[in-house]
Amino acid sequence: MEVLKEKVEEEEEAEREEAAERGKKMMRPVEMRREEPPMTQEMLRDLEKKLSEIEIVIPEQPSIITKDTIDISKLPLSYQSNTLKEEHLLEVADNFARQYSHLCPDRVPLFLHPLNECGVPKFVSTTIRPTLMPYPELYNWDSCAQFVSDFLSMVPLPDPLQPPSHLYSSTTVLKHQKGNCFDFSTLLCSMLIGAGYDAYCVNGYGSQDLCHMDLTRDVCPLTMKHKEVVQEEEKVPPKKYTIKPPRDLNSRFEQEQEMKKQEELQGEEERRRKEEEQRLLEVEKAKTDPLHGLRVHSWVLVLSGKREVPESFYIDPFTARSYSTQDDHFLGIESLWNHKNYWVNMQDCWNGCKDLVFDLGDPVRWEYLLLGTDKAPLSVAEEEDDTMNDDDNDDVENLGKEDEDKSFDMPSSWVEQIEISPEAFETRCPNGKKVIQYKRAKLEKWAPYLNSNGLVCRLTTYEDLECTMTLEIKEWFQNREDTLQLRHINKSTGLNIDYFKPGHPQALRVHAYKSMQPEMDRVMEFYETARVDGLIKREETPKTMTEYYRGRSDFLSYRHVDFGDRVKKLALNSAESNPRPMVVSSHWAWGQGSRSLQQAKVTLGWGQLQLRSRIFPKDRFSWRELEKKGSTIPGEVEPVEHTKKLLYQYEAMMKLKNEEKLSRHQAWESELEVLEILKLREEEEGAHTLTISIYDTKRNEKSKEYREAMEHVMHEEHLRQVEAQLDYLAPFLAPFPPGEKLTHWQAVQVRDECLSDFKQRLIDKANLIQARFEKETQELQKQQQWYQENQVTLTAEDKAWYLSYYSQAVFRMRILEQRLNRHRELAPLKYLALEEKLHKDPRLVEFLEVFI
DSSP states (O other): OHHHHHHHHHHHHHHHHHHHHHHHHHHHHHHHTTTSOOOOHHHHHHHHHHHHHOOOOOOOOOOOOOGGGSOGGGSOHHHHOOOHHHHHHHHHHHHHHHHHHHHOTTSOOOOOOOBOTTSOBOOHHHHOOOOOOSOGGGSSHHHHHHHHHHHSEEOOOSSTTSOOSBOOOHHHHHHHTEEOHHHHHHHHHHHHHHTTOOEEEEEEEEOHHHHTTOOTTSOOGGGOOOOOOOOOOOOOOOOTTOOOOOOOOSOHHHHHHHHHHHHHHHHHHHHHHHHHHHHHHHHHHHSOOTTTTTOEEEEEEEOSSGGGOOSOEEEETTTTEEEETTOTTEEEEEEEEOSSOEEEEOSOOTTTTTTOOOOTTOTTTEEESOSSSSSOOOOHHHHTTTTOOHHHHHHHHHHHHHHHHHOOOOOOOOSOOOOOOHHHHHHOSGGGEEEEEETTEEEEEEOTTTSTTOEEEEEEEESSTTSOSEEEEEEEEOSBTTOEEEEEEETTTOOEEEEEOTTOTTOEEEEEESOSSSSSSEEEEEOGGGOSSOEEEEEEOSSEEEEEEOSOTTOEEEEEEEEOOOOOOSSOOSTTTSOOOEEEEEEETTTTEEEETTTTEEEEOSSOSSOEEEEOOOSHHHHHHHHHHTOOOTTOSSOOGGGGSHHHHHHHHHHHHHHHHHHHHHHHHHHHHHHHHHHHHHHHHHHOOBOOOTTOTTTOHHHHHHHHHHHHHHHHHHHHHHHHSOOTTHHHHTTSOTTSOOOHHHHHHHHHHHHHHHHHHHHHHHHHHHHHHHHHHHHHHHHHHHHHHSTTTOOHHHHHHHHHHHHHHHHHHHHHHHHHHHHHHHHHHHHHHHHHHHHHOTTTHHHHHHHO
16 A cells, blocks of 8 residues: 555656656746736626637538448348358468569558458459449449439548458448449449440549549530531432523622631630639649649449440449549549459559550459450460470460469459339439539539429529629439420520420420510411420411411411510400400412412412413402403413403302411410410419329329229228128027136037037928929929810910920929939938037037046
8 A cells, every 4th residue: 555655646746857847948928928917807798708709610520321320230141250261362362462562562561352341351353242223223334323422422541542441242332322423333333234234334534523432623514515417418419401590699709708707616615614614724723732643432344245345435323424544633543343353453554544555464464363354365375386395385274274263253243232112223322312513513413203393303503614694504304294305494594495395285296485464576486296286396476377288188388477565455465355356368279379368468379380470450340440441450460361351250259268267266276375375384383283104103192092092992802701700609608608608518508509500401491492392393283184184275486485384394393303312322421420520519529528
């Protein structure tokens, strides 16, 4: 105790000396500030108040999958331990790593066997589980990469300069929907290999934007306009006897000057755009990355050959974008692997990945781990076959046999079968939503049916890099009952364009508008095959309406309507009650020309080379003046003899007046149709009902109700079947209290009553059959007596009826006789069976055995 006390006193003395020295150090700056005025209580309170107002915001760390979030007890045994073959593989990998570090001391350690979610070291190749998904959409590489990119959330590496210490299985990553670049690559590589691609996981180095999934410097792919390939129409050689086209009277010089002016304006705009992009690139390059070339990243390499891949390329699993093997984002490769082998890159990456050759069979460029794979090393013996002698051949054969003995097959994957439920495949994004920021654009994605209006994707384009000034918005929809597919909103012009899939009630294809109010600027395009009138397009302004047709039997091409001001009335001012005055012009595409029905001006062409036109006066006075003068109608070119008669001309004018009336009515109907479409669109936008497949039993209420009703019916049918199996002892046990055990004499009484009742039922059944047989016999005897008494006076029909009755009566008597005989044979057997059943009945067996 004394020794312990002395030791404690020594420690206290040492602490006091350290405190004194700290006090001396702290007193030095105070002596230097001795001339400053002392702080008052108010100053202290003011300082304390200011310090309390300061809020320290701790940045949120991205959630990472840890052992605490995984229930290891529910994982399979292959996750928690290694087989003998896997242990052997780990020994081979450790030996390979030691040789590699000895031969290449300047290289970083290899990424060979990180820990899995259970803390068990697993070789990286066995973590890949090739799986072909049961969804046709996941058969191609682009759709697989897009699914992985949308389904998982990116978690950065704990140390950007080193590979992760843990590599989880794809099943765990899918369950938690998050992972780092190595988790992304492993899942994507498993899906691609299962789909038949020659895919590999790559451990290398990437740019900062690639590692951080930073797309703010990249242009959104949805904003890129694809160049339309204009196919030049082949000029048909002119025939010998054809009419020469009219000469082009436009000035070629003016056209060339206009084209030069347009080219100069486009060149100036292109130059300004390039200068702006160059300035932005210089600003971005000024922000150099201090870790450039050192950031670890993992991606997928797809080699050419399988699945008709013409050229090898990279896939970034974060963004699902494909890159050339010469791209600047990829700065080096340490190693790569698939489910069969592991290769180490022995080529120099001073120029990034541009000079790398992906011939995995070349041991000079790629050092492999295991022998006996599909990427066999190049055989020098085949190249020098002619110069080798027989002894050398024997040595090579012996060497090949030794290599075969040393070969080691990769163990099967320890990961369970990768499965994606239909609900998860449909949801895609974590929590059903994902946002991606691009350069001057923002892309938002939602799962189907997550939004009540069917919105699944929205692309917002901005004018500035800070994304504060909206330029335009594009929204994609799915499962809409009104078949709305895309909406394009231009914020600068206020123009909205709706695109519809086939199936709209009004056969709408495109609807461009600035306002949903009637008699405003709008353009409607229709599916011509879904309309009877062949209308394909309708352009409307406050004063005009133009309709374009195709495939009509009357060859109508377009109709143009000019509206006047509506006459003011006291009644309700609407298009139906107060239509606007209109001027209708129609055009027929078959050569009849154009007709202005309001002015009754028509250009006719009945197959002749020169067209003739007439102007018909609509008042009677003009016709009388023409009749008195005997002249033709003014404006007629080369009149034909029979067309000079006023009767012919009058009939032609009346026909045109009827067409004018019909055209007016059709234009009025078109105006009403526009109002109907606008009203329908307002109702559709207000309701935005979504369609649900009949096979979607979770969302389809009708299908769900039908299934529940069928289950209820089946349950009731089962109850009826159970009730149908009645207890044969229930009538005999009714006098006794329910639930109580029977006594010996009560059991005997129940048995005797049951047998007696059954015996009586058998006797009653036999008597019933016997009575029916005797009745049939008596009836037959009566008919036979009637036949014998009246045989002489019977007609042929009566004789036929008697013969038919006789045959049926004999048949019934024979059946009754057979049933009676069969009943007599089976009755004793049934009685014995019931007696045996009573002796085995659990309610009577105890007492009956005692009785016996």
